Amino acid sequence: MEFNGKPIIFCEYDDDFLVEDGSDEEDQLSLGDDCMFLLTFFIAFVFNWIGFFLSFCSTNTIAGRYGAISGFGLSLLKWILIVRFSDYFISYFEENVWLWWIFFALGVLLFTRGFINYAKVRRRWLPRSPP
Numbered sequence: 001m002e003f004n005g006k007p008i009i010f011c012e013y014d015d016d017f018l019v020e021d022g023s024d025e026e027d028q029l030s031l032g033d034d035c036m037f038l039l040t041f042f043i044a045f046v047f048n049w050i051g052f053f054l055s056f057c058s059t060n061t062i063a064g065r066y067g068a069i070s071g072f073g074l075s076l077l078k079w080i081l082i083v084r085f086s087d088y089f090i091s092y093f094e095e096n097v098w099l100w101w102i103f104f105a106l107g108v109l110l111f112t113r114g115f116i117n118y119a120k121v122r123r124r125w126l127p128r129s130p131p
Contacts, residue, residue: 031125032061037118040064044071048079066118073110080104
């Protein structure tokens with residue numbers, strides 16, 4: 001195909017454009033430590049979803065992100081139990097028991113997902129010490 005006497009090239013490779021595989025350590029998340037996990041866990045647990053967003057967005061470590069997820073899951077469990085056993089919502093939860101179980105299961109899944117995934121990554125990341 002030609003246009004004004006010049007061939008049309010649909011795909012032209014430029015030498016200046018390099019495709020990186022993201023293997024630079026600076027671009028990847030670092031592991032962090034257990035203190036970061038516990039700090040973001042307690043921030044997300046105490047301050048609920050606001051604490052989750054603050055701790056998840058402000059940290060750049062794997063420990064911080066999984067700590068925030070785990071803390072938010074336990075915070076969800078805390079609030080669903082408070083609402084379930086309060087005097088104000090008695091009639092609502094007697095009619096919609098399935099709603100209580102959905103939020104309870106979601107909280108348990110978030111809590112265990114954050115905790116177990118951090119433990120897996122930490123075990124893989126840190127070298128094993130010789131016996």
